[in-house]
Amino acid sequence: MGLEGTRREAMAMLAAGAALPSTAAPGRSPPVCPVMAPLDAVADRLFAHLPEIATYNGLPDALDGGPLARRMDDHSPEGETAWRAALKAAERDVAALTCPGDRAGTLRLAIARTVLANGTRSTAIPYGRPNPFSFSGHAPYAVTQISGPHIDTPSLMQNQQALSSPPEVDAWIERLDGFQQGFAGLIEKLKTDMAAGCRPPRILLEKTLPIIDAFLAGPAADHPLIAALRRRTATAALDPRLRAAAEQRAIVALEKRARPAYSALRAWIMETIPRGREDAGLWVQPDGDALYAANIRALGDTALSPEQIHAIGLEEVRRISAALDALLRLQGMGKGSVGARLVALAADPRQRFPDSEAGRAALLDHVRGLIAAMEKRQPSFLPAVLIPSEPLEVRRVPVATQDGAPGGYYDAPSLDGSRPGIYWINLRDMAGVPRFRLPTLSYHEGVPGHHTQATIALALPRPPLINAFASFNAYSEGWALYAERLAADLGAYRADRHGDIGRLQDELFRAVRLVVDTGLHHHRWSRERAIAYMRQQTGAAESRVTAEVERYMAWPGQALGYKLGQLRMLELRRQARAALGRRFDLRSFHAALLGNGAMPMDLVAAEVARLLPKRRRR
Known part of the structure; x- marks a missing residue:
């Protein structure tokens, strides 16, 4: 992020002090539980199944043209089975970890366990995709008017995937080349979901068509993906000959593989629309209430x-x-x-x-x-x-x-x-x-x-x-x-x-x-x-x-x-203000809310409770 070292040190002090006070005895260093390495090892195994999220967030294996920058997420039935198995394995691995006496480590483990519980809670429901790293949770429909590989993958490539070095350009084109195989797997997943009884609402299927048609429309040289490649490699001041060659490679990938993949998806949706449900709610799908x-x-x-x-x-x-x-x-x-x-x-x-x-x-x-x-x-x-x-x-x-x-x-x-x-x-x-x-x-x-x-x-x-x-x-x-x-x-x-x-x-x-x-x-x-x-x-x-x-x-x-x-959050603020009276400080309250990053709300409430007088704690 380019942050100055003094600020990072101060943030570390806040996390270790104000946000995460030590429970150790006076004069003795708090115990440190080495949870980072095992939790990161679990994450590495999970993000191998989510190369697009890895690319979005700039993980090491997605940087400088790394392997995770070169392929789509695997939406095939086999890829879905492997992803769900990885979530369950991760949940078992994290359940075996403990951090006695280390409040920071214990909090990190509690957060990680909630992440994985959110991912595995609905894995028995075969359609859609559970994903605790996505704000849509277990999305029941793989392709809609608002999300799915037909929207999310090109959006990532246009806006987030790096294009500032020759290896990054090569990785970008390789990902585009992979649309043919990636979308073939997606269509198989859609067929599997349909066989499981999941028929998306008709209106959602119909409203995916203009998005697919926009991808298929117009000259290849004017396509938003090609325009983004051209603009962003120019902004990065890459060699003009490299840029020209990359653009031609990308146009071939677009015309020979990506657009045919979208045409195949469009054909599947057109075939599926007559079977789409008229009912709007999830209740009508198999196990919809449970999902x-x-x-x-x-x-x-x-x-x-x-x-x-x-x-x-x-x-x-x-x-x-x-x-x-x-x-x-x-x-x-x-x-x-x-x-x-x-x-x-x-x-x-x-x-x-x-x-x-x-x-x-x-x-x-x-x-x-x-x-x-x-x-x-x-x-x-x-x-x-x-x-x-x-x-x-x-x-x-x-x-x-x-x-x-x-x-x-x-x-x-x-x-x-x-x-x-x-x-x-x-x-x-x-x-x-x-x-x-x-x-x-x-x-x-x-x-x-x-x-x-x-x-x-x-x-x-x-x-x-x-x-x-x-x-x-x-x-x-x-x-x-x-x-x-x-x-x-x-x-x-x-x-x-x-x-x-x-x-x-x-x-x-x-x-x-x-x-x-x-x-x-x-x-x-x-x-x-x-x-x-x-x-x-x-x-x-x-x-x-x-x-x-x-x-x-x-x-x-x-x-x-x-x-x-x-x-x-408003109720937590009301409770803190009532308990502290004139000692209530809005900045300290917000430090309790924000000072550990995103967390489940029950853990947020526990952090706020640490601000309160001991007699008010329960």
Whole structure:
């Protein structure tokens, strides 16, 4: 990351002192348990099955054209069987490790065990892919409008895979060459899943077609993959002759292997669409209730039932809607439902950037200004040692994938520092990103949200890789939603009432997610009912609501983590404030939340409990 040594040393002191106090006797060094090596050995065996995640995160075997940078993930039935076996073997290996007397080592083991429990909980369900290193958990469908190798692999190659040396260029082309074999294995997996009774919703299958068609369209020299290769090798100042030769090799790989692979996938989807299900929820699939329960546990990080989560969502919808109603009335908007008034506000020309390239550029500049202003507030809510110095780039979602992509998302920096943090904002529909929504979206994805949390974690003394790259959805998304509320607590909306309406609208959106996700997958709602409810409650643009509901259909349970994680963090803060009174310090509280990196929420609660007076501990 290029961090100065003094900061790393200070972070180490924080992790060893403030975040991880020693339990050793006074005057005696704490025992050190050597868990790094065995846990990293487990991780090496796991990431051999996940070369794309290894490449994304900049692991050693994926650097400088290493072996993991040269191939796709193996989605074939044989590859899936081997991956699940590796998860179970890893769980057994980690269960055998102990760290008596070493609190830091014990915590690392507890985190690793949770990672693997999240990966193995649903391995008896044969379709889809369980993956504790993915924020979608056990995704039931291998190919959808929002994820799958047809989206994720080219996106990795365009945006994250390194292209700054001849070996890296060679590895990139070799991966592209492997599309033929990789997608053949994927199609076999789709057939196996279909034989197991998993028939994806028809609408999700239909909406993959435009994405595949975009990959197949246009001259090869203008293809987004070839354009990315050309641009990024030029930026790296590689030899012009090497660049020209690489481009020609890549065009051959694209035309002879990658595009035929996509055509074969398209043919399979066209054949499958008539057999796609009309029902939207996971409940209709074999063992769908069990898979949904596993995803609730992993992605919502809760033992609550779907009924309890649904009830929490309804109550939060009522609370936030009342706050919105009051704020809208102060703006002279007192007639109609809250959703209708939000629609009217979004339609106000003063709230819209022009639907043009110039308008999109102006929106991106506006967002960059919001983030810069929030960065200046960091000393008020973070200890100095935790304040990140890593840059954040703001980019629009690529046009080729924007139709199925979320409204905004974040890519963390790579482990080796070769790639910055990137906040992606979807500009497919400028009506869907009115000005009043931009502050809270930017605080969520950028500062103090995902970028702050991720870069703090990267600057900490390196945890075992199995922990560093695990996906704790309720923690990371809960923090980002907590960060939206934190921005308001810090006064970011004091002179921006419309921005505060946008904040509440987005919080309402996350509360509605609890209702809609459980509605789809437990209460058997139709897609149309979910869209209508979400549109009525939030007033969000039709395009945004439709894409969101279809996202929940593809990733059951993922949308629960935001509100459930935020509510848990807010409750922890309330408890700490009540216990400490005037001694409560927001910066210390955030150090407890962030000072060990991403973790299961029960372990986060245990860290916060260490701040409290001993008499209050249980």
